[in-house]
Amino acid sequence: MQLTIQRSSALHGEITLPGDKSISHRAALFAALAQGESRIENFLVSGVTGAMLRSLTALGVHWGLDGTTLSVAGRGVEGLVPPEGALDCGNSATTMRMLAGALAAAGTAAVLDGTPSLRRRPMDRIITPLQAMGVPIQAGPQGTAPLALQARPVGQALRALYYELPVASAQVKTCLLLAALAAGDPTTLVEPSLSRDHTERMLASMGVALRSGQVDGRPSVTLSPAEAIDLAPLRMTIPGDFSAAAFLIVAALVAPGSEVVLRGVGLNPTRTGLLASLWEMGAEIKVENERVYAGETLGDLRVRAGSLQGVSVSGGRVVDMIDEFPAFAVAAAFARGRTEVSQAEELRFKESDRIGSLCAELRKLGVQVEEHRDGFVIEGTGEVPGGAQVDPNGDHRLAMALAVAGLGAENPVTVLEAGIMSESFPEFTTAMGQLGAGLEVEGGQ
Ligand code: S3P
Numbered sequence: 001m002q003l004t005i006q007r008s009s010a011l012h013g014e015i016t017l018p019g020d021k022s023i024s025h026r027a028a029l030f031a032a033l034a035q036g037e038s039r040i041e042n043f044l045v046s047g048v049t050g051a052m053l054r055s056l057t058a059l060g061v062h063w064g065l066d067g068t069t070l071s072v073a074g075r076g077v078e079g080l081v082p083p084e085g086a087l088d089c090g091n092s093a094t095t096m097r098m099l100a101g102a103l104a105a106a107g108t109a110a111v112l113d114g115t116p117s118l119r120r121r122p123m124d125r126i127i128t129p130l131q132a133m134g135v136p137i138q139a140g141p142q143g144t145a146p147l148a149l150q151a152r153p154v155g156q157a158l159r160a161l162y163y164e165l166p167v168a169s170a171q172v173k174t175c176l177l178l179a180a181l182a183a184g185d186p187t188t189l190v191e192p193s194l195s196r197d198h199t200e201r202m203l204a205s206m207g208v209a210l211r212s213g214q215v216d217g218r219p220s221v222t223l224s225p226a227e228a229i230d231l232a233p234l235r236m237t238i239p240g241d242f243s244a245a246a247f248l249i250v251a252a253l254v255a256p257g258s259e260v261v262l263r264g265v266g267l268n269p270t271r272t273g274l275l276a277s278l279w280e281m282g283a284e285i286k287v288e289n290e291r292v293y294a295g296e297t298l299g300d301l302r303v304r305a306g307s308l309q310g311v312s313v314s315g316g317r318v319v320d321m322i323d324e325f326p327a328f329a330v331a332a333a334f335a336r337g338r339t340e341v342s343q344a345e346e347l348r349f350k351e352s353d354r355i356g357s358l359c360a361e362l363r364k365l366g367v368q369v370e371e372h373r374d375g376f377v378i379e380g381t382g383e384v385p386g387g388a389q390v391d392p393n394g395d396h397r398l399a400m401a402l403a404v405a406g407l408g409a410e411n412p413v414t415v416l417e418a419g420i421m422s423e424s425f426p427e428f429t430t431a432m433g434q435l436g437a438g439l440e441v442e443g444g445q
Helices: 023-034 049-059 093-106 124-132 170-180 200-206 242-254 273-280 316-320 325-334 347-350 352-364 397-410 418-423 426-437
Strands: 002-006 012-016 035-042 060-066 070-074 109-114 148-150 162-164 187-190 209-215 218-225 235-237 259-266 283-295 294-306 336-341 370-371 375-381 386-390 411-415 438-442
Touching: 002 397, 012 426, 023 035, 023 049, 023 060, 023 070, 023 093, 023 170, 023 242, 035 347, 049 060, 049 093, 049 418, 093 109, 093 124, 093 148, 093 170, 124 170, 148 235, 170 187, 170 200, 200 209, 242 259, 242 273, 242 294, 242 325, 242 397, 242 426, 259 336, 259 386, 273 283, 273 316, 273 325, 325 336, 325 375, 325 397, 352 370, 352 375, 352 386, 352 397, 352 426, 386 397, 397 411, 397 426, 418 426, 426 438
Parallel strands: 012 259, 035 235, 162 187, 386 411
Antiparallel strands: 002 411, 002 438, 035 070, 060 070, 109 148, 187 218, 209 218, 259 294, 283 294, 336 375, 370 375
């Protein structure tokens, strides 16, 4: 599918966001490890969560989807059965890294594999600490997938771990916390800065003994394994995905005269760094009806178009908006003045090298951008010329961000291979259309 998007008149209306991708992944997997039947509402049905569900089927887990309500018959932490072939994690590093932790706890043999793009993502970041716990797991010579996990003898506990993560990563943290369920003693993980903490909130709600703390000013989490690892089933409604909302927020900011309301958006403070950065740029975004539900904060966002100024982003803020740089870079391109992103080398290890690919594609749209090893600089002029075909490099977030750029650009923008958007936000084009954006889809959804 190819998507052409043109400068639109003001966007108006309300959108309710689909379920959060990170929480959906966790909900499906943790429910599979629970004892009993879980019921999860507002589950994100998308490419990447499909990879998780298919893998769970291959591991003997029964689940059913009724619209966006997911029911899962839990098999218990030790109940995953060895799959017949390699588990296909598709494009989803979240699926691969979290499943590796769950399989380590279960002691189940499996091979984890995925698309060529997933085979390029770094897996040594889970392999090294898992091996330190005594998990029999190997990656390929480059520290990448496929990953091969051998069975662990019944009754043999894993070694507890004290581990300082070199890079803040919720996927690594989740993988190791799941493995730690099968350790003999408490495991402590220390991060340079707190990554998204959905796993901690959800596992605690399922009865796992978890304690947050600090080691030399850095955030830590300690999991004390129980002798009988029984996880209570989940009954929850997943909040709307802030990372999907990010594209609609920026769309409303850059299409002059817009006013848009986004309903039921997850506002976990480890996820909302983009809001803080946009506020610093002068954006008019109001949080309304803030409420706490099932351990997560959510609210409605009212966004009004307006002029933006450049801003600097580095340090812990990078972690709080790690998935939002494609959307943020588009906001920076429409702002006036210099926007500087640094200490963000981690962006090179996402679905694409998000520093290289963002810089190359924004340049095609006439944006002044300079690539750095650990970030980028955008010199915003308040206008984006557009008038080009852009390649999302197989990256769903890049595809959506470039489409948003087309909305405010002087000339139409064509996003090639745009179907990749459905990895995380299958309703993106429908939502944009509902708000009044001028889009032309060629080649089917
Ligand atoms: C995720 C964590 C982040 C994020 C990814 C989802 C998660 O990755 O980029 O889209 O659900 O835990 P890292 O853990 O690699 O930072």
